[in-house]
Amino acid sequence: MPNSDETYEYTEDFIAALQWMWGDGYLSPGGPQEVAVLLDGLDLTGCDVLDIGSGLGAIDVLLVQEHGANNVVGIDIEPPLIEHARQRAVKAGVAEQVQYRLVEPGPLPFEDGSFDVVFSKDAIIQISDKVALYQDVLRVLRAGGVFVGSDWLRSGEGEYSDQFKEWLIAVQLTFDMKNLEQTRSALERAGFVDVKLKDRNEWYRQEIKNELATLSGRNYAELIKRIGEEKAAHRLRSSTLKQRVVERGELRPTHFSAHKT
Numbered sequence: 001m002p003n004s005d006e007t008y009e010y011t012e013d014f015i016a017a018l019q020w021m022w023g024d025g026y027l028s029p030g031g032p033q034e035v036a037v038l039l040d041g042l043d044l045t046g047c048d049v050l051d052i053g054s055g056l057g058a059i060d061v062l063l064v065q066e067h068g069a070n071n072v073v074g075i076d077i078e079p080p081l082i083e084h085a086r087q088r089a090v091k092a093g094v095a096e097q098v099q100y101r102l103v104e105p106g107p108l109p110f111e112d113g114s115f116d117v118v119f120s121k122d123a124i125i126q127i128s129d130k131v132a133l134y135q136d137v138l139r140v141l142r143a144g145g146v147f148v149g150s151d152w153l154r155s156g157e158g159e160y161s162d163q164f165k166e167w168l169i170a171v172q173l174t175f176d177m178k179n180l181e182q183t184r185s186a187l188e189r190a191g192f193v194d195v196k197l198k199d200r201n202e203w204y205r206q207e208i209k210n211e212l213a214t215l216s217g218r219n220y221a222e223l224i225k226r227i228g229e230e231k232a233a234h235r236l237r238s239s240t241l242k243q244r245v246v247e248r249g250e251l252r253p254t255h256f257s258a259h260k261t
Contacts, residue, residue, distance in 0.1 A: 008078045009173055013227040015056070015084070017235045020223055021211045025058025025088060028122035028150075029207050029253075032062055035121070038150055038255050044069045047116040050108075050140065051075070052133075052149075053123020054100060057085025061092045063119070073115075074100045075108075113142045120149035122253070128176045130183070134190035134258075141260045147192065148257045150200070154179050155250050164250050167241040170234070180254060192258035200253040201246065208243045215239055 015027070023031045030037075045068035051060050054074025063069040076082055082102045089098040103109055105127075118137045127133050137147050154160075154177040160168065168175060178186065180197050187195045215223065215236045224232045245251045 008080055010078050010081055012080070013231050016227055017223065017231065021214050025056045027055040029204070029211065032066070035059055035062055038121070038148065039067060042146060042148060044117060046070045048114070049117045049119055050110070050115045052118065052120040054085055055081055057088040057098070057100070059121060060085065060098045061088060061094055064094050064097050065092070070097070072098045074098065075103045077103060077105060108136045108140050110140045112139050114140045116142055116145050118145070118147045122150055122152060124149070125152040125175050125177060126173065130178060130186045131190055134187050134192065138191045138260055143260060145260045146257060150253060150255050151183065152177060153183060153252045153254045155252060157182065161250060163248065164245050167245050170238045170241050180252065183254070183256065187256070187258045193261055195258045196256065198255040200255060201249060204246055204253050208239065208246050211239050212243060
């Protein structure tokens with residue numbers, strides 16, 4: 001029997017709410033501008049790119065149309081996201097250059113040295129064994145290749161604060177978060193060199209204010225019409241709790257880049 005929408009973490013209502021906050025085709029904040037900041041100094045012209053956690057596919061279209069990628073393969077673990085992304089690629093006229101694969105959690109289903117660049121925006125937070133992932137990314141990269149992206153990191157280690165736990169419960173997603181130094185160490189242990197991390201907490205302190213502004217007034221009333229009052233209230237509460245942990249410095253969105261020799 002096919003899975004119902006409620007079987008997946010990214011239900012249609014959840015997808016609608018995230019796009020309401022972050023823009024058409026985006027399941028995390030920043031839109032095309034944040035992608036441009038993330039890729040600053042990296043030339044994708046003619047590159048074959050793997051996107052881990054491709055979501056709704058807007059970024060993959062952007063990598064081809066605005067950043068010159070030759071070919072992009074997006075992977076995700078939820079069928080509804082893959083279907084949304086495929087439709088987006090067709091509509092954008094890039095279906096020959098942007099393909100999608102539904103995958104199971106675990107090793108990447110690609111041959112050694114398949115890609116020039118491996119990209120991931122805000123999806124690694126959901127992967128428990130970071131070192132195993134990083135080692136597999138290194139494997140599928142060609143010599144001189146680059147692993148670039150962003151991840152949701154935390155401050156410190158050990159037990160989360162009560163405020164952080166409250167947000168994690170509210171967000172209703174499966175997260176496994178590391179801090180900056182743990183991330184650097186894991187990338188280096190996997191075999192990457194020239195590892196660079198850029199903490200974006202300060203940027204996100206303003207961005208979360210924008211999100212909350214979007215979830216207020218007439219906008220909030222419109223969101224209620226789209227997904228219902230209970231689910232709209234949940235989204236508002238989740239973002240409010242997230243702002244608290246961002247302001248406390250506990251949640252630290254971070255850009256990273258690392259190279260294969």
